[in-house]
Amino acid sequence: MPLILYNTLTRRKEPFVPLDPDRVGMYVCGPTVYDRAHIGNARPVIVFDVLYRLLKRLYPNVVYVRNITDVDDKINARAKESGEPISAITARTAQAFHEDIGALNALPPDVEPRATAHIGQMIVMIQALLERGHAYQAEGHVLFSVPSMSDYGMLSRRTQDELIAGARVEVAPYKQHPADFVLWKPSSQDLPGWDSPWGRGRPGWHIECSAMSKEYLGITFDIHGGGQDLVFPHHENEIAQSVCAHGQPFARYWLHNGYLMVEGEKMSKSLGNFFTVRDLLDQAPGEAIRLCMLSAHYHQPFDWTAEGLKQARAAVDRLYLALRSVAHIQPQGRDEVPIEVLAALKDDLNTPLAVSHLHELATQLNKAATDGEKARWKGALLAGADVLGLLQQDVEAWFRWTPAGGTALSDGRIDDLVQQRIAARKSKNFAEADRIRKELADNGVLLEDGPHGTSWRRG
RNA sequence: GGCCGGGUGGCAGAGUGGCUAUGCAGAGGACUGCAAAUCCUUGUACGUCGGUUCGAUUCCGGCCUCGGCCUCCA
DSSP states (O other): OOOEEEETTTTEEEEOOOSOTTSEEEEEOOOBTTSOOBHHHHHHHHHHHHHHHHHHHHOSOEEEEEOBBOOOHHHHHHHHHHOOOHHHHHHHHHHHHHHHHHTTTOOOOSBOOBGGGGHHHHHHHHHHHHHTTSEEEETTEEEEOGGGOTTTTTTTTOOHHHHHHHOOSOOOTTOSSTTOEEEEEEOOTTSOOBOOTTOSEEEOTTHHHHHHHHHHHOSSEEEEEEEGGGIIIIIHHHHHHHHHHHSSOOEEEEEEEOOEEETTEEOOTTTTOOOBHHHHHHHSOHHHHHHHHHTSOTTSOEEEOHHHHHHHHHHHHHHHHHHHTTTTSOOSSTTOOOHHHHHHHHBTOOHHHHHHHHHHHHHHHHHOOSHHHHHHHHHHHHHHHHHHTOSOSOHHHHHHOOOTTOOOOOHHHHHHHHHHHHHHHHTTOHHHHHHHHHHHHHTTEEEEEETTEEEEEEO
16 A cells, blocks of 8 residues: 555645655754744654654665744844844754754754855745845835736635735835745844845745755755645745745645644743643643654644543553553564554554554454464554554553642552552551552552552552 | 535444444443453444435535635644
């Protein structure tokens, strides 16, 4: 069964056929580093991480590029507010981004280019657009001429007339057409700027992705991904710039993850339902957050709820409990992704179905009677979880996780109480044993008496 | 106004022209000093009205309804 992907360009599911199976290229729009990542930012990171893991299983060489936007007017505004130097803001925020998404088990991309390190390539591309008659200069700006591209709007399926009608912001007077967008804009001395043929200035938002994808993946490449909100204008404009500058096709498969809502409402700062990844990592382990995200199909809108996170955590608990019961068994077939998990993911990244297969594997593991069966099912469960970026940590570490700033009992204190209870049980002092269990339960610690002794976990 | 995606059992959420999704929650049972975990059994579905069909939750059309986007935004 081939890999099938829903391509926004054609609005249908298509078999994925790479340009060069020996070098599959994927570009995903990364963060603008002016503030900590919120859960909306986390969704594409997790979704495309799963795709990356899947592609690596299917092809020998995958190049995953995810940029960091470190030049942007939002960053400039932040610097002006706080007085913190721009370079400090971007460095600090980029580092925080890496920490946050690392906790969500997102693999680092192969290349993580920064916009400010590719200004030269952007200038070259803008020059090409000017030479080919797809851009013009006006009042220190360089603008892309939307009417110069006959099939502009192919991705978002908009016509140029609609763009005029839909323009709800004031159109800058130097624009020849309301939909024209900025490639380069002048910078005053207090703003970041680079010398260019058009004076000291800075790039527009869209050009960086066009320049950096070409730098690392070539003019035409396989997959371009991002959030659905980027379809227009960002990705539409990337296509316009790249196609018009090079005269050749740009990305072949466009993938977009759906929007993220919170408790049924649009996530926004004014509604007070705006969570950062960091906030959530203080409340729940990263793998619970990750599984929660993967419990709905990437293309659907996702409603983030406290209840959903709770259920996701319970689901991960269940998988780790299955593993805990076979901690002493060496897994077998550790690298063979179970066929049903693979099939689910190859069908346009059907992660909810893949997760359900993980649960079925856990059930089989729980039911396994012989060590041979246990070894086989354990290997299958772990291998299936790997492609989803789940079950990546030590089983006991998972059960010992504790929220930030909590007043949880220490591991050592819990171990002591467990030992006391074991002694009480040995002497048939069940009243004392139950008292200790109750004391631990009151502190959020669950005990499980098994054939191999007593284990505990934080709930 | 334009574009797009939805409406599935208590909840979340896949999927399918006729055959158990899965998890959580519920009920009964086994196991356990008691529990927990686990296993077994089990109840509750496919917005609405038509059409196509031997048969539709699943295809087609109308309707109702929810949500998002339309040059800040993953």
